Amino acid sequence: MKTVYVDNNATTKVAPEVLEEMMPYFSELYGNPSSMHFFGGQVQKKVDEAREKVADFLGAEASEIVFTSCGTESDNAAILGTLDSYPEKHHLITTRVEHPAVGNLSTYLGRKGYRVTELSVDREGRLDLDELRESITEETTIVTVMYANNETGVIFPVEEVGEIVKAKGIPFHTDAVQAAGKISLNLKKSTVDMLSISGHKLHAPKGIGVLFIRKGTKFSPFLIGGHQEKGRRGGTENVPYIIGLGKACELAKKSLNEENTRVKALRDYLEAKLLEKIPNTLVNGDWKNRLPNTVSVSFEYVEGESILLLLSDLGICASSGSACTSGSLEPSHVLRAMGVPFTAAHGSIRFSLSVYNTKEEMDYIIEHLPPIIQRLRDISPFWKDYLKSQKKQ
Amino acid sequence: MWDYTEKVKDHFLNPRNVGEIENPDGVGEVGSLACGDALRLSFKLDEKKRINDAKFKTFGCASAIASSSALTEIIKGMTLEEAGKVTNQDIANYLGGLPEEKMHCSVMGREALEAAIANYRGEKVIKEDFEIVCKCFGVTDNEIIKAIRENNLKTIEQVTYYTKAGGGCGQCHPKIEALIERVRKEMEKEPPPVKPEKRKLTNIQKIKLIEETLGREIIPALKADGGDLDLIDIEGNKVLVALRGKCSFCPSSEFTLKQYVESKLREFVSDDIEVEEVRP
Numbered sequence: 001m002k003t004v005y006v007d008n009n010a011t012t013k014v015a016p017e018v019l020e021e022m023m024p025y026f027s028e029l030y031g032n033p034s035s036m037h038f039f040g041g042q043v044q045k046k047v048d049e050a051r052e053k054v055a056d057f058l059g060a061e062a063s064e065i066v067f068t069s070c071g072t073e074s075d076n077a078a079i080l081g082t083l084d085s086y087p088e089k090h091h092l093i094t095t096r097v098e099h100p101a102v103g104n105l106s107t108y109l110g111r112k113g114y115r116v117t118e119l120s121v122d123r124e125g126r127l128d129l130d131e132l133r134e135s136i137t138e139e140t141t142i143v144t145v146m147y148a149n150n151e152t153g154v155i156f157p158v159e160e161v162g163e164i165v166k167a168k169g170i171p172f173h174t175d176a177v178q179a180a181g182k183i184s185l186n187l188k189k190s191t192v193d194m195l196s197i198s199g200h201k202l203h204a205p206k207g208i209g210v211l212f213i214r215k216g217t218k219f220s221p222f223l224i225g226g227h228q229e230k231g232r233r234g235g236t237e238n239v240p241y242i243i244g245l246g247k248a249c250e251l252a253k254k255s256l257n258e259e260n261t262r263v264k265a266l267r268d269y270l271e272a273k274l275l276e277k278i279p280n281t282l283v284n285g286d287w288k289n290r291l292p293n294t295v296s297v298s299f300e301y302v303e304g305e306s307i308l309l310l311l312s313d314l315g316i317c318a319s320s321g322s323a324c325t326s327g328s329l330e331p332s333h334v335l336r337a338m339g340v341p342f343t344a345a346h347g348s349i350r351f352s353l354s355v356y357n358t359k360e361e362m363d364y365i366i367e368h369l370p371p372i373i374q375r376l377r378d379i380s381p382f383w384k385d386y387l388k389s390q391k392k393q
Numbered sequence: 394m395w396d397y398t399e400k401v402k403d404h405f406l407n408p409r410n411v412g413e414i415e416n417p418d419g420v421g422e423v424g425s426l427a428c429g430d431a432l433r434l435s436f437k438l439d440e441k442k443r444i445n446d447a448k449f450k451t452f453g454c455a456s457a458i459a460s461s462s463a464l465t466e467i468i469k470g471m472t473l474e475e476a477g478k479v480t481n482q483d484i485a486n487y488l489g490g491l492p493e494e495k496m497h498c499s500v501m502g503r504e505a506l507e508a509a510i511a512n513y514r515g516e517k518v519i520k521e522d523f524e525i526v527c528k529c530f531g532v533t534d535n536e537i538i539k540a541i542r543e544n545n546l547k548t549i550e551q552v553t554y555y556t557k558a559g560g561g562c563g564q565c566h567p568k569i570e571a572l573i574e575r576v577r578k579e580m581e582k583e584p585p586p587v588k589p590e591k592r593k594l595t596n597i598q599k600i601k602l603i604e605e606t607l608g609r610e611i612i613p614a615l616k617a618d619g620g621d622l623d624l625i626d627i628e629g630n631k632v633l634v635a636l637r638g639k640c641s642f643c644p645s646s647e648f649t650l651k652q653y654v655e656s657k658l659r660e661f662v663s664d665d666i667e668v669e670e671v672r673p
Contacts (some may be wrong), residue, residue: 303429305395305454330529330561331429339666342427379411380431381450382426383479 001315004361008201009150009178009294009352010319011094014244015203021247022205028055033237034228043239050246054210057249058195059186065228066211066241071177071198072101075144076115076212077222078194079105080175082142083114084220091139094125095119095156096193096337101196102175103333113359115139125338132164142171146180147195151334151350152285153185153294159271162191171217177201181252182291191219199241202246203354208241210366232270255355263353264292266362270351272296273366278373280386284321284340284348293353296321296335298344301383302376304331307349310372316365321348395540397455398489400474402555404459412448423501428496428530428557430457434464434505436513443478444468454496456488463487464502473510480501480543481555495557500540526568529561532573541576549573599662600627606661611654622654630665632658635672 005013031040033047048062055062068074079092079102094106096118110116117135119127127145136143143165148155151193160175165172172231173194176185181202194217198210213219213232225234273280280300299307304320311318321332329330330336331345351365397405416535419436423433439445451458457671463484468476473536481499485491491499523533540546540555549569558567594602607624615622621637634654655668 033469164630301426301452303453303457308407309455313406342429346426346429379408380452381422381431382452384413384450 003271004316004357004363004364006351006353006357006361006365007317007319007352008354009153009350011200011206012203012354013356014200014205015248015251017251018204018244018247022240025243030239033239034226035274037077037267046243047237047239050242053246054106054249057185057187057253058180058197058210058212059190060212061215063230064187064215065233066213067237067245068209068211069207069238070209071099071175071196071201072209073222074196074198074209075099075101075173075175076105077211078196078213079109079142079144080220081171081219081372082171082194083109083180086141088331089139089141091115091117091141092138093117093119093132093135093140093145095121095145097125097149097151097175097334098144099150099175101177102144102146104278112139119145121337125149125334126286126289127156127161129157129160129164132161135362136165136168136170140168140170142173144173144175147174147176147185148183148291149285149334150178151332152296153178153181153352154285155289155291157289158388159191166191166193175333176315178291178294179332181256184256187212187214192317199245199248200247201341202252204245205241208238208245210245256392258355260292262370263355263357266357266359267295267351267353269359270353270362270365271297273362274369277366277370282344284335284338284344291338294350295352296339296348296350298335298390299347299349299373301386302347303374304347304349307347307369307372308378309364311369314364316368319350319352321345395455395492395495397459397492398465400463400487400489401456401459401491404462404488407530408449408458408462410446410448410462410469411450413450414446414448419509419513421510422513423504423507423626424453425531426452429453430501432457432461432463432501432505432508434502436468436509438513439475442472444471444473452493453498453501456491456498457501459488460484460491460498460502460511468506473513476506477510479506482539482544484488492553493506493551497557500555504536526572527556527558527561527565530557532558532567537569537572538576541573542580546573547577561659594663602662603632603658603666606658607654610657611659613655625671630663630667632666632668633671634668636670 029043033040033044050357051062051065054065068077079295090107092109092114094102106116119131121127132376145158145161147158162172171193172191174192175196177196177198179185180197193214196210197210200206204296219232221232221234223234228234228237271283274297278299282298284298308318308320321335335345335348414437418438420435422433422455433450436444436447447468449461449465451461467479467483467487471622481503484499485496516666523535524535526532526534537556537558538550540552544555546552546555549559549566552569552573559566604624612622619638623635625633625635655666658666658668
């Protein structure tokens with residue numbers, strides 16, 4: 001069976017070039033970059049190079065790059081590190097649609113006594129900047145707003161948010177895990193103080209992340225230990241993965257144009273054909289401001305897990321915002337925050353593409369998805385009721 | 394990914410009895426679009442008042458579709474009295490088990506069946522004297538109490554898995570906890586329920602069931618303690634086994650055998666099983 005992988009917002013394939021770059025640093029050049037001898041020193045050089053590549057990709061300076069173990073660690077380090085730096089303040093502003101790495105941390109902080117403001121989104125998943133303006137107080141410690149949403153691909157106006165936040169002198173963090181590699185991030189001219197990215201979303205392996213900390217930003221380390229990462233993150237550097245991420249960032253910079261042209265065209269093609277071929281289908285999220293690789297579609301009156309398993313049976317790998325897939329009982333917090341009706345929220349499927357996808361793969365999905373939806377609608381008690389109600393009108 | 398049994402997958406990919414019976418004798422409908430799953434069950438009786446045909450329509454995940462399909466297969470040929478005794482465990486067992494998080498799918502099946510039988514008898518669906526405990530999913534105290542009793546539930550999490558109650562905002566957790574405490578206290582006072590007679594097994598079915606039970610329930614537990622057990626022979630209700638590993642020279646092996654193996658086999662196979670040890 002062939003595999004059509006369209007779940008790149010979950011994780012991506014490690015680029016062969018990345019893997020090749022990493023391989024020598026496991027059992028040949030395994031020195032510790034902190035060592036005084038030549039054997040460690042040569043590794044230190046490669047780590048520095050990787051840091052330069054990541055910095056170049058983000059429009060940052062190498063000294064502003066801190067390597068972490070994953071996106072979640074970067075988010076936790078940014079938020080907890082800032083709260084720790086301002087112990088007299090107790091207010092956090094975030095959004096209702098964050099990834100759990102920020103969302104669940106905020107809930108936890110709420111239980112610990114912090115005041116947490118979660119900004120709402122409209123039906124298209126967009127923020128209301130006036131709500132943000134009204135939420136900021138003297139007490140506000142940090143504002144953290146994701147760059148782009150993992151489920152819908154909706155891109156937030158991060159620079160506008162940052163302008164409002166920075167005008168009040170408050171630290172601003174953004175979780176850019178889904179944005180990195182898909183849209184251009186230039187931190188040189190940016191209001192962002194801290195930004196998280198994750199390697200495995202841009203063709204580096206799982207287990208490596210980055211926290212960008214702008215020079216002059218107050219920060220207390222989250223992992224306390226050795227002097228690594230200039231004391232901002234203890235622990236021996238994950239050398240092969242850092243080197244892999246450096247390579248992945250170099251490749252991502254080059255493929256950014258392709259993401260926004262060829263990959264976007266594939267996504268648009270898939271989306272248009274599904275809307276054309278399957279009745280009662282809608283696209284979730286701000287149609288204009290979306291990542292070029294992501295589409296969240298809802299098929300009314302059917303349930304997402306069933307769709308996913310039937311797709312999976314044909315080798316097609318996607319994901320769903322339905323309740324049943326996650327083990328929770330309610331559909332995704334993102335779709336609920338947007339007010340997507342239940343008829344559609346339970347039947348939402350996310351396709352997220354990468355540069356490795358082809359038009360043939362899109363055609364394969366377009367051929368096989370309509371009969372799957374029809375089959376499940378034939379089993380669903382609501383579909384016939386819906387058709388009846390349509391006839392009456 | 395969910396760890397579904399082959400039987401769940403089969404009933405999901407090839408659901409039996411999909412549809413709606415025309416002029417049915419009974420129809421039951423539970424769940425809603427908002428809840429994320431819903432089941433409409435209809436059945437028709439033959440002249441002997443046995444369920445001649447049963448059909449379902451389901452909106453929901455793979456295990457909801459599989460549970461509905463299994464339900465229709467289970468109740469075909471039953472009288473309404475027999476069907477009324479089908480529990481959610483029966484549905485789950487028919488499918489070779491469901492992930493615990495998905496047990497509410499089997500409960501939905503049992504509820505639809507109850508509603509359909511009530512519909513046939515001209516009764517209103519028995520939702521009276523109830524209080525809605527979970528507002529997110531509209532689950533009543535009666536439904537929660539029933540699930541606690543029938544499935545011997547102990548935690549809020551389990552109640553959520555079986556009934557969905559408490560799976561939304563979480564505000565009802567203290568109420569669920571109080572219900573668990575109350576019902577469990579009541580259960581402790583009550584005499585243990587008389588077990589319904591297990592269905593008559595053919596010899597081949599019995600041997601198979603004994604082997605399955607040994608493999609699933611007993612041997613893994615013995616192995617965890619460094620022991621093992623071989624099935625030597627089955628003579629009527631006598632099960633001859635030989636203990637291996639640590640068990641074979643363990644002074645408490647007699648206890649192990651009598652108390653553990655026998656009680657498990659009695660629970661899963663037949664009440665009159667006797668276990669005997671064969672020494673090499």
